Amino acid sequence: MEKGTLHENCIVLIDELMTVKPELCTKVARLKKDKLDRILRIFAHYAGYFYYKSTSNKRMTAGYIPPSGKVLDENELFNMIDASLDMWLTAGRFHDEFENRFAVFLGVKHALAVNSGSSANLLAVSALTSHRLGDRRLMEGDEVITVAAAFPTTVAPIVQNGLVPVFADIEPGTYNIEPAKIENAVSGKTKAICIAHTLGNPFDIDKVLEVCDKYKLFLIEDNCDALGSKYASTAGSNESIKKYTGTFGDIATFSFYPAHHITMGEGGAVATDDPLLNKIMLSIRDWGRDCWCRTGKDNTCNQRFSQKHGKLPEGYDHKYVYSHLGYNLKITDWQAAIGLEQLIKLPKFIERRKENFRLLHDGLKRFEKYFILPRTIAKSDAAWFGFPITVKENKKFDKNKIVRFLEEHNIGTRQLFAGNVLRQPFFLNNEIKIRIGNSKILLSNSLTEDDYKMMPNTDMIMANTFWIGIWPGLQQEQIEYMAKKIGEFVTLHG
Ligand SMILES: Cc1ncc(COP(=O)(O)O)c(C=O)c1O
Numbered sequence: 001m002e003k004g005t006l007h008e009n010c011i012v013l014i015d016e017l018m019t020v021k022p023e024l025c026t027k028v029a030r031l032k033k034d035k036l037d038r039i040l041r042i043f044a045h046y047a048g049y050f051y052y053k054s055t056s057n058k059r060m061t062a063g064y065i066p067p068s069g070k071v072l073d074e075n076e077l078f079n080m081i082d083a084s085l086d087m088w089l090t091a092g093r094f095h096d097e098f099e100n101r102f103a104v105f106l107g108v109k110h111a112l113a114v115n116s117g118s119s120a121n122l123l124a125v126s127a128l129t130s131h132r133l134g135d136r137r138l139m140e141g142d143e144v145i146t147v148a149a150a151f152p153t154t155v156a157p158i159v160q161n162g163l164v165p166v167f168a169d170i171e172p173g174t175y176n177i178e179p180a181k182i183e184n185a186v187s188g189k190t191k192a193i194c195i196a197h198t199l200g201n202p203f204d205i206d207k208v209l210e211v212c213d214k215y216k217l218f219l220i221e222d223n224c225d226a227l228g229s230k231y232a233s234t235a236g237s238n239e240s241i242k243k244y245t246g247t248f249g250d251i252a253t254f255s256f257y258p259a260h261h262i263t264m265g266e267g268g269a270v271a272t273d274d275p276l277l278n279k280i281m282l283s284i285r286d287w288g289r290d291c292w293c294r295t296g297k298d299n300t301c302n303q304r305f306s307q308k309h310g311k312l313p314e315g316y317d318h319k320y321v322y323s324h325l326g327y328n329l330k331i332t333d334w335q336a337a338i339g340l341e342q343l344i345k346l347p348k349f350i351e352r353r354k355e356n357f358r359l360l361h362d363g364l365k366r367f368e369k370y371f372i373l374p375r376t377i378a379k380s381d382a383a384w385f386g387f388p389i390t391v392k393e394n395k396k397f398d399k400n401k402i403v404r405f406l407e408e409h410n411i412g413t414r415q416l417f418a419g420n421v422l423r424q425p426f427f428l429n430n431e432i433k434i435r436i437g438n439s440k441i442l443l444s445n446s447l448t449e450d451d452y453k454m455m456p457n458t459d460m461i462m463a464n465t466f467w468i469g470i471w472p473g474l475q476q477e478q479i480e481y482m483a484k485k486i487g488e489f490v491t492l493h494g
Pocket of ligand 1: 115117153154222224225254255256267268
């Protein structure tokens with residue numbers, strides 16, 4: 001451009017390199033630091049955008065239909081670039097915004113981000129053992145009702161905290177705890193229920209809340225697979241109140257591993273309406289410390305050097321006072337940056353999951369002679385995590401045969417997690433105190449087949465159930481392909 005070509009203020013879009021002669025330049029203004037920062041970030045976004053657009057098609061694995069997966073676009077990349085440019089690294093502005101927006105989405109008072117769903121479960125169960133809860137705290141040997149057809153880290157924190165897991169059977173079709181069996185499992189030592197909404201399907205929350213209320217039990221909802229599912233509760237009122245699962249118990253946990261409803265790569269969260277439980281969880285998440293300052297902040301309490309704690313010297317720095325046995329379960333700002341963009345996409349993800357589930361259910365309905373198809377309970381509206389199928393007993397084929405067929409035809413399959421966690425090597429190789437239903441205390445390494453028979457549905461489901469995908473990255477053709485291949489299998493073997 002020649003000097004004098006531009007007569008008014010204007011924006012010049014440059015998509016090619018341009019040589020500028022210094023003698024032709026006139027300084028018109030000085031950019032403030034934040035404006036310059038914004039402009040440089042836009043350049044960085046452009047670089048990311050062009051990279052993303054020229055490589056995104058190559059990321060798909062042609063043909064294969066994974067049972068789960070992540071859906072991302074350039075906006076997650078922009079947020080990650082921004083988090084990189086901040087160079088804050090640990091939990092920072094993205095983290096704070098994520099926690100706030102996640103709590104608003106759910107409609108709860110408090111949410112804390114953690115580095116996985118497993119950490120969220122560990123945090124939730126550990127919080128119930130805090131001395132801050134006084135008489136309500138869970139002590140070694142107290143019992144927690146759960147299920148054995150579980151993800152292992154729903155059960156592990158119960159054992160890790162010296163508590164006794166009590167296993168109740170589940171139902172085929174819903175794959176959730178059998179409501180009628182919950183009360184049967186309660187003993188004088190029972191203090192909590194810790195169960196998942198299996199594969200995103202809400203369990204009978206009103207029934208569970210009724211038992212919790214009657215026996216004064218805590219409820220931990222493992223909502224790791226159910227973000228976006230809803231339930232219309234009538235507990236404690238004549239009106240039915242439809243809310244997200246994860247808002248009914250004392251604490252709910254979430255996973256943001258890529259298979260889940262939203263992702264951060266690795267990540268998770270805990271949510272609660274109870275300020276005391278929130279404070280306890282914040283402490284355990286952040287090394288066990290008593291201080292609640294945000295990362296990079298000091299002296300939020302204004303009493304940093306003027307308090308007496310335990311048998312520490314007067315005025316010992318509050319930043320280094322530990323009121324719990326804690327961990328470091330925090331996330332980085334990159335994780336939160338991805339999570340923030342995923343939260344924007346979440347309503348669409350939920351709708352897509354529901355639609356894919358409906359399509360697949362419609363496509364498989366005619367094979368109910370061979371399969372138990374998934375079902376929800378009346379008060380729920382599930383954002384399913386996956387599509388479980390139980391092979392009914394028949395002389396022609398079993399689960400392994402159809403799973404092999406589907407995998408050979410590029411359809412990814414998964415098991416219902418640990419199947420029966422009590423049959424897993426860990427429980428067989430360690431002497432862990434457990435109960436099944438209303439049994440006496442049993443040792444996990446000396447269980448007999450008769451003991452397992454106290455949970456007949458769990459073993460039946462372990463043997464005959466698998467699940468396939470309905471995640472939002474799957475298109476209608478892929479759902480139809482899965483239904484078609486299952487139809488072909490039934491024609492061949494049914
Ligand atoms: C029900 C349930 N709880 C907990 C977890 C653990 O989550 P993460 O993989 O983030 O540790 C999972 C994982 O898929 C899960 O399905």
